[in-house]
Structures are given as structure tokens and as C-alpha cells.
Amino acid sequence: GDSVTQMEGPVTLSEEAFLTINCTYTATGYPSLFWYVQYPGEGLQLLLKATKADDKGSNKGFEATYRKETTSFHLEKGSVQVSDSAVYFCALSEASGGSYIPTFGRGTSLIVHP
Amino acid sequence: DAGITQSPRHKVTETGTPVTLRCHQTENHRYMYWYRQDPGHGLRLIHYSYGVKDTDKGEVSDGYSVSRSKTEDFLLTLESATSSQTSVYFCAISPPQGSGYTFGSGTRLTVV
Numbered sequence: 001g002d003s004v005t006q007m008e009g010p011v012t013l014s015e016e017a018f019l020t021i022n023c024t025y026t027a028t029g030y031p032s033l034f035w036y037v038q039y040p041g042e043g044l045q046l047l048l049k050a051t052k053a054d055d056k057g058s059n060k061g062f063e064a065t066y067r068k069e070t071t072s073f074h075l076e077k078g079s080v081q082v083s084d085s086a087v088y089f090c091a092l093s094e095a096s097g098g099s100y101i102p103t104f105g106r107g108t109s110l111i112v113h114p
Numbered sequence: 115d116a117g118i119t120q121s122p123r124h125k126v127t128e129t130g131t132p133v134t135l136r137c138h139q140t141e142n143h144r145y146m147y148w149y150r151q152d153p154g155h156g157l158r159l160i161h162y163s164y165g166v167k168d169t170d171k172g173e174v175s176d177g178y179s180v181s182r183s184k185t186e187d188f189l190l191t192l193e194s195a196t197s198s199q200t201s202v203y204f205c206a207i208s209p210p211q212g213s214g215y216t217f218g219s220g221t222r223l224t225v226v
Contacts, residue, residue, distance in 0.1 A: 032213065043204055043217035044157075051213075089157070091215075099164055100145065100208065101172075102215055106156035 002027045006090050006105035013080055013112050021075040021108045023064075023090035031094035033057075033066055033073040038087045038107070047075075047088070085112045117141040120205050120218035127225055133192040135221050137205030139185075145208045146188040147215070148172075148180065150201040157204070163188055195225045 007022040025031065032051045036044040048057030053068035062077045073090060090105040118139045127133050137146060148160040149172075159172030161180040169180050177199060179191045192199055205218040 034214065036215075036217075043219045044206075044215075045217070046214050049214060093215075099162075099170075100210070101159065101162065102147075102206075102208075104157040106154070 002031070002092060002094065002103040004090050004092055004103055004105035006088075006108050009087075009107075009109040011108060011110050013110070015082055015112055015114050016079045017112075019075070019077040019080045019084075019110070021088055021090075021110070023073045023075065023105060025071050025073065025090070025092050027071075027092055027094055029094050031092040033064070034091040034093070034102075035062070035064055035073070035075050036089040036091060036104075038089065040086075044089060080110070080112045082112045082114055085110055118205065118207055118216055118218045120203075120221050122221060123219065124222045125224070127195050127223070129196060129225055130194050133195050133223065135190045135203055135205075135223070137188045137190070137218060139188075139207045141207055141216070142185060143207040143216075144185075144210050146182065147206040147208075148178075148188070148190045149204045149206065150174065150199075151204060151220075152201050160190065160203075192223075195223075197225050199223065200225045 003026045034049045035047040037047045038044045048059040050057040050066035056065045064075045087107045089107045093100050093102045121136045147162040149157045158174045163169045163182040181189045203221045206215045208215045
């Protein structure tokens with residue numbers, strides 16, 4: 001079945017550092033890929049998405065490129081802020097029997113220090 | 115999130131009692147999902163619905179049942195709550211193409 005593997009956290013960075021959170025996936029077809037962010041005490045919010053190979057999703061300075069050849073969708077940001085501290089989830093979605101059931105990674109906690 | 119609300123936000127209940135959590139949406143989306151979130155496990159799918167009265171099991175459905183009598187409401191019932199069901203429960207909705215999922219703010223359930 002489908003699966004998503006994320007790097008284990010927490011990832012601890014200083015403000016203005018470069019961020020990479022790795023995500024690789026296993027899927028039978030051609031999934032859509034997503035990154036979600038969860039702030040403390042809240043639900044998950046869609047951060048960005050990509051629906052086909054070589055697409056780049058971007059939002060709020062974050063970006064990720066759909067790499068079919070390496071089955072990866074790594075999240076990057078050039079300069080993190082304290083306000084980026086949160087848990088980040090990689091996810092995929094593809095059709096299965098007419099339904100789209102998302103598969104989530106276990107999440108990576110990001111802590112940004114001033 | 116706008117368009118999806120969960121109730122209650124917090125609940126403490128005793129072992130062996132039935133508990134019902136409610137998810138309400140105003141987006142008219144076909145798909146609705148219930149997840150639980152636990153440390154070290156990420157998000158695990160409990161049940162989902164692909165239409166009124168159409169539901170199916172997820173990976174951790176034992177001890178849970180769901181009902182969807184209207185497009186806007188998806189109820190999750192713990193038949194007889196156990197301490198292992200202490201968790202944070204999230205509802206999510208999506209359009210049919212799976213183009214993105216909107217999550218509620220969660221219900222923190224404690225079974226004592």
C-alpha cells in the first residue's frame with residue numbers, strides 16, 4: 001500500500017537558517033503530494049501541494065518539488081522564522097477504488113530559536 | 115478552520131461509557147474523515163465517508179462506529195470508551211478529486 005516516510009525530528013534551527021525536511025513516498029500510481037503544518041493546539045493546515053511530476057508547490061516562503069524519479073517531495077525554506085515552529089506533515093493522495101484516501105507521514109517537529 | 119467545526123473541543127469521560135463526537139461542515143464536500151493523532155503514530159484513519167450513508171473503515175476502526183445521515187454531519191461514536199482511546203480526534207473534509215483536505219480544530223478526549 002501507499003506510505004510516506006519523513007525524517008524524524010525534532011529539527012532545531014536558529015532564526016534565518018535554511019530548512020530542509022525530507023519526505024519520500026511509495027505509491028502505486030500517480031499521487032498528488034502535500035505538505036501540511038500544525039501549530040500547537042490546532043488542526044492541520046494545507047501549506048502547499050503538487051499534483052504531477054516536476055511541479056513545484058510554494059507558499060509563505062516554503063517550497064517543495066515533486067520528484068517522481070526519486071519519489072520525493074522535500075520541504076525547503078531559505079530563511080526560517082520563530083513563527084515557523086510547528087509540526088510538518090507530508091502526505092499523498094491517489095485514487096483507490098474511486099476514493100481518494102490520504103496517507104500521512106508521522107510528522108516532523110520544527111523548533112526555531114531566536 | 116472555516117467551513118468545518120468539531121464538537122466538543124474537550125471531553126473527559128469514564129471507561130465503559132459511550133461517547134459521540136460531531137463533525138459539521140458547510141462546504142458541501144462529499145468526503146469526510148475521522149483521524150486520531152497520538153505521539154509517535156502521527157495521524158491514523160479511523161473511518162471515512164464518501165457520501166450520505168456511505169462509510170468505510172480505516173486502519174484503526176476497532177471500537178469505533180460512524181454515521182452520516184446528512185451531507186454536513188459525520189458522527190464518530192466510541193461504543194464503550196477505553197483508556198487506549200484517549201487521543202486527539204480530527205475530522206477532515208475534501209472534494210472528490212482529493213485535491214486537498216481541510217481539518218477541524220480537533221477534539222481532545224480523555225478516558226479515565
